[in-house]
Amino acid sequence: MHQDILLVLAVLIAIGVFCQWLAWVFRLPSIILLLLAGLVMGPFTGFLDPDELLGSFLTPVISASIAVILFEGSLNLRLEEIRTKATLVINLVTIGALVTWFSISFLAHFLLDFPWPLAILLGAILIVSGPTVIAPLLNHARPKKPLGPILKWESIWIDPLGAICAVLVFETITHQGSGLWPLLLLAKTVLIGIGGGYLLAKILIWITRHYFIPEYLEIPFFLMFVMVGFAFTSYLQPETGLLTVTVMGALLANQNVISVKHVAAFKENLAIPLLANLFILLAARLDLSQLQTITWREILFLAGVIFLVRPLAVFTSAIGSGLKIREKLFLAGISPRGIVAAAVASLFALHLSKQGFPQAERLVTITFLVILTTVFLNGLWARPLACLLDVCQRDPNGVLFVGAHDWAREMAKSLHEEGIEVLLVDTNWFHIKAAEQEGLPHFYASIFSDCVLEEVEFEGLGKLLALTANDEVNSLAVVHFAEIFGRKEVYQLAPSREVVGCLRAAPHAKGRILFGEEVDYQYLESLYRRGYVVRKLRLSKYFTFEKAFRCFNGMMLPLFLLSEDRKKVLVYTADYRPRPKAGQTLVVFAPSQRKF
16 A cells, blocks of 8 residues: 555656646746646546545645745845835735735625625635745746736735634634634734744854854754744644744845855755645645536636736735836736645635534635636736736846956957847956946956845846856856856856866866867967957858858857847857857857958
8 A cells, every 4th residue: 555655656746847847848837737737637537636645644744835835935035126115015915915805705705605704714715825826927927027026025925924814714703702802813823923933033043153053954954943933833823833934034034144045945946846746736636526516606706806806906005106007917917826725725614614614615616716717827828918018028048247358248249239138247347347348238246246146137137158267266156146047058168278186176066168178268368369359150041150160261169159030049068069040140259360
């Protein structure tokens, strides 16, 4: 029997990762593929039954996974990225949440014939959206700032707040407490949640700052604090653990005493498979027979939640925010529900059914229906909606140059003249002044400085080229920016051939080698001093790559290949040599004296 369980778990993990890879290959929202996989594995084939597979561990596993995902998301909540729109985020998680709560409760009562207590509980449950669904959507839609950070902040904070509201309603209708009972419960929840998160964050900072734990145990310690803090505060007050881990992560992200970048990177790697498996488990638990009872009332309720409630909440919250109408429309069009809503609804429905509440089972059906509909629709229209409203980022085709010396500026200029976004970063003031005089975008700082990440607008930049004379700087730069551009799009010059032994950069610390294995900084510098310059060759059926090669007697070094519409830049590397076609532009390093 345990072998069958092991097989199902292995397939679940494999399918989750495979779906995310397929989403990356075909540039689709990963959420849609994960939900489809869950439906196929669960109700369609019966291969996966989450309740049978995990039994009584299902709810704790889901709750603990959500805690890790929320903590990972809150570690990325930097105040700098949202400082100018902080009021809007506060409005969305307060005014917007109240508007959503009351509106959905009203619709549930009058359209679905829910009794008022159950309608108010459903409204509280459907407040939440959550980073489990928003993060993949933002990665796919890539909206312009500040829309992405606004949705990210809202999703992370609305999960614990929505869960707390649902708990307050549930406790009130089941215990039939006095008028002060909800207020006392709220005070207890806030005190435990915020106080616990603050205390845990301070303890982590203190023990890390004073080196009480070795570096290799820092990440396990952080994970231990997340799990213990979540479990203990949830034990003291149900659902308070979500608020605890969110507060803890946000405090750690916005302090300058210790570095949490390595912790955030680990948590992100852990959150990705957790998120995939949670979505598959969510869809696999769906009972398709319940969907057969859907009538026009449920459809009208869904339409009201998507097209009436969300826009009303956004436009009410955005009064005086300074957002343009198209930015408000995009925010109004994105509000999927996720794991927290499903888990809370399932838990409360079970308890309410035992107490004899009418229509308690419908609570789960309606919640899952809202989750599936909003996730599918938002996943399908997020990117087209962003582009239609002109709030989507362009394909990140620009190039960030580390180093602004003479031939690096020539490379950047050849791309800049073709309408491709470039940025030169250097610590040499004279190189930066030269870039300024040549009209090239520039930034005077170390590539490793925090101000680069905080002040540089990376929108439109999709590649990094490390061109300095220092091999260590080049290697560290590509490692530093691999999480922003991806390992496929970070490049560096080959390590100097004069450096041998242990001083050469370790293979795992390298980016993709630019132009060729033997093309190091000294080689390019020697060519430049011999009169080589960066040249652009527009190819045609008469002037082919082979003919250009013969014209230079083989003395040309291909650098970049620009597509016909100038929307794509292909970089020549040691492991990739694109074949040019007619209509494309070839950028080469070649002698300046050669005439055509």
